[in-house]
Amino acid sequence: MSDWTLFEVFVRSKHGLNHKHVGSVHAADAAMALENARELYTRRSEGVSLWVVPSAQITASSPDEKEPLFDPSDDKVYRHATFYDLPQEVGHM
C-alpha cells in the first residue's frame, strides 16, 4: 500500500459544527479515500460530512514558530467579550 496515498480525514459530527481532524486513511485516489474514511471513521454515526486531503498537501506551522505565531494574541484581551464590563441593567449582550 506504499503506493496508495495517505489522506488526512476531517469529520463534521453535526450540522453547524466545524470539520475536525480525526486521523488518516490510505487510498488509491480521493474517491476511494472518502469511501475508506466513511467505513473507518463513521461506523457509529459520528458524521454528517467528510473531507479528505492528501497529507502531503497540508502545510503545518512549525512548532518552533509557536511563540511568534500565537503568543502575540495572548495579550489582546480586548478581542474577548468578557473584557468589557457593562452595568447589570444592560442585561445579556
Added chain:
Amino acid sequence: MTTQHALTEYLLRLGDSDIILAQRLCEWVGNAPALEEEMALGNVALDLIGQARSWLEYAAELQGEGRSADDLSFRRNEREYRNLLITEQANGNYADTLARQYLFDAWHYYLLQALCDSKDARIAAIAAKALKEVTYHLRRSSAWIKRLGDGTDESHQNMQQAIDDIWTYSGEMLMADDIDNLLVEAGIAPDSAAIKAQWQAHVSATLKEATLDCPPMDSYMQQGGKQGLHTEQLGYLLAEMQFLPRAYPDAVW
C-alpha cells in the same frame, strides 16, 4: 396458491439471499487485500444480515408456526433454502467476489427501489431502510469493477474472467415464476421486466466504462435457487453456518 403462501416464499427468497451472501463475505475476514477492505466488507455483511433478519422475521410471522428468524436461518436444510444461486457461489479471488457482489447489488438496488412502493406496508418500510444501505453497496462495488477492469492487465484479465464465470448465475434474479407473477398482480412485488431493463442498462454501462466485455444478455442462465434447487456449494456453507444450533439443539446462546 394463496397470496400469503406466495408472500412467505418471496420473503424467504429475499432473506435467504441476504444471509447467504453475508456468510460468504464473512469468510473474507482476515483475508482481504487491504485493511480498508476488511472494514468495507464487514459493513456490507452487517447490512445484509440486518436485512435478512427483517425479511425472515416477517416470513416467520406469516408462517405462524412460532418460529423465529434464527430458526429459519439455522434449522432449515439446503432444499428449503430459497436464496439466489449467485449468492452461494464461492468467493474465489477478489475479482470473483466483487463481480458477484456487483451483479447482485445492481439487481438488489433496483428491486428495493421498486419495493418501496409495495402495497404491503411492511415490505415498503423494510425496503426503504435497506435501499439506503444498498445504494452505498452498489456505488462501492461498481467503483471496484471499474478499478479492476481498467486497472492493470492482470486485474483486467481477472475481472473479465470473474464476470464470464459468474454470468450464468446472473439471470435467475431477473426471471419471474408463478410466485413472482402472483405478487406482481397483487401490487406487492414489482414487474421483473422493468427491473431487468434497469439492471441491463446499469451493467452494460459499468462494464463498458470498466473496459470489460459484457457477455451476451441472452446467454443460458442457471436457475433453481428460488425453488430450493441449489448448486453443490450451499450444503457446505450451511453445514458450517448451522453447526452449533444443530449440534446442540437444546442450547441457548
Added chain:
Amino acid sequence: MYAQLVDTGVKRVKTLNEMSPEERHFQEKIDADIKIEAKNWMPEAYRRTLIRQMSQHAHSEIVGMLPEKNWLTRAPNLKRKLQLLAKIQDEAGHGLYLYSAMETLGANRDEELEKLHSGEVKYSSIFNYPSRSWADMGTIGWLVDGAAIVNQVVLQRTSYGPYSRAMIRICKEESFHQRQGYQILLEMMRNGTDEQKAMVQDSINRFWWPALMMFGPHDTDSPNSAQSMQWKVKRMSNDDLRQRFIDQTIPQLELLGCTVPDPDLKWNEERGHYDFGSIDWSEFYSVLKGNGPCNKDRLKTRRNAYANGAWVREAAKAYADKHKQAAA
C-alpha cells in the same frame, strides 16, 4: 498488553542533568504532562520506541481478528453474528487508527507489515492460542479484551499526542467488546445446558494464564520499563496492571459461577488485593519464540492475505493514475 517487551534501545535512564538542552526541554514537557506532537523535537530512541510499540499494538489488533474469525462463520444466531462481526470490524479499525498514529512519526505501514510478516516484530502472544469453542468468543471478549482495556485506559494518558488520541477513541469504542464477551458467557452459564456450562469453564481454564501473561514479565524482568515510564509511553508497571486486572475480574468470575485454575488465588485482606499463584514464564517465552499452537498459522494467514491482495492494490493505484492523467 498488546505490546509486550518493547525495546527502547536505551541502556540506562538519563537524569535531567545528563541531558542535552533539547532532551531536557523535551523531558520537562513530558514531566509537565504536555503532549508531544508529531512535529516537536524528540529523541530518536523515543521515536523508534513508539513506532515499535504502536506497530506491535496495531499488529495485535489485526492478528487478533483471526481467532474470532474462526467462529464468525459458525456464530449460533443472527444476533451473535452481528455482534461478533461488529467487534472484529472494530479491531480492523483500531489497527488502522494505530497505524495512522504511527505514520505521524514518519513510519510506513507497509514496511512495518513486512516486519510483522518476517517475524521481526511481534504481536501479542495471546493470539497464538487457538479458539476451540464458541465459549472462547466470550472468554476472548471478557478476559483478553478486558486485559487489553486495563492497559489501554492507562495509555490514554501516554505522552505522544496522536497515540493518546487513538487510545481515547479505541477505549470509547471498545467498551462494548468486553460486555459482549461477558454476556455470551453469562447467557450460557445462566440459561445453558450442562454441556454449555462445561464449555465455558473449559474455555476459562485455557485462557486464564495466557491472559495474565498478556501484561508481560515481572517488573524486575522488564529492562525497558524504566525508560518507557520516564517517557510516559508506559504509565503503569506490568505487575500493577496485572494486579488491577485480577482484582476487577475475580468478582465477575464469581458472578458467572466459574473458577480459575489457580489453587493459590485468594483475597488478601491486609494487602486489599487478590494473591495469586506464580505464572509459568517458560510458557510465555516459548510461545513468544514461535512455539505457540497457532504462531505459524496466524503469520501464514496474514502473509497470504497481503501477498494475494497485491494485484488488487496495484490495480486500484493504476486506475487512479490513469484517471488522474485523464483529468489533468
